[in-house]
Amino acid sequence: MQSIEKLDEIWQDKAIESIINFVKSADGDFDCIAELLNAVSDSDSLQKIVEFLSSTPQGKQAFQKRPLLGNIDLQKLHRLPINSLGYSFANHLLTNNLQPLQAKSVENDYDFFAAHIAETHDIWHIVTGCNTNVLGEIQLEAFYVNQLYASRFWLALIAKNLLKAVIYDIELSTTYMDAIAKGWTMAKQAKPLFGIEWNLLWETPLEDVRNSLNIILPNG
Template sequence: MNAKDSISQHSQWKTLAFERFMQIVKAPYGDFQAIWNLASALNDEEGFRRTVEFLSLHPLARAAIQNRLLLGAIDLQQLHSLPSETLGHAYSDHLLRNSLNPIQSQTVENDYDYLIAHLAEVHDIWHVVINADTSMAGETKLQAFVAAQLRASRFSFAMLAKNLLKAAVEDLDLAEQLMDALAEGWRMGKQAYPLFGMQWNTLWDIPLIKLQAKWNLLPDTIAG
């Protein structure tokens, strides 16, 4: 590919990324198809390479990427029967209270597919372990946490930008709440143990607070 073709291809990529970004800004809150479309548009080789290189610095994530480890089927009712203090109960309760289902893994054919599939299937688990609800502030806190944990993820930063733009256009009263959530999630993500690649299906029966303390996710372990 010559330089002219490369510039043209990059320009087309940026145009598509901006189009998909505006689609998700205009889409109803929680539109998963718009989210997948944005993730697909932001799939650029350089950004993906940087993210994988950063994650692979940690043995847990490196092994998960190499082996493409996924959680598989999840039985919410079985998890909900676990003691109330356990991760499994807290996770299942979060989904059932919000009328949600576990996000099913997408087809995984390469490392990028795995990255997206794993982040999708652990999305609500991370909601629980960082104590982020499903409000826009909670989602902003979670996306800031993800951005800090992945460092170079275009998708996470785009999702943060989407929430801020929606607040600016639709509900400016949320601005301070979202900025506080963003700051808290970013700080937590930088100070917490790296969670990417965690095999949560081996941890369901462990008390949630014990895991949060182990991974530096409790409020009194996070510097202000």
């Protein structure tokens, strides 16, 4: 049997290798994202995330009910008023030629957390006003770090972008840091987004959703 110390060393080597591969990859390489997620998502870290999110009534209820978006009719949502959350979500996906992410089977809290974050990722983009370009993704990653616990995965994503700036284009560092600051500050001001049953809010005006969550969009 391998010792705990040896297992930790193996885990660290795997995490370092995945981060190096991610830095070398093109932006948006989902295979590298999956590799990184697998490398840094140890059970202890996942349990800390669950405990952190369960500290709010909304988060605790989410883990109890495990609500999922289910099947989404984008065309139906796209017929809602243009100021609604549902229209904004559908228009975002249709404009970018994307399809809603379908959650796989959910058997435990960890499965639910992963499924919920995956299928609501684009909704968080819309509600927070974060673009889908590199700066927008960095801003949302910083938002995640604050709202979903400072897990290794989200911190690794931010670190990856900073390392790429160091290696390939240091001139990007200022805009990257600005994006991190904007996302972090917005998340600290906002109410928790995790566990919201977004499909009950499709017809609600986007501005009302933001106001109810105290989402204050940064200037510039």
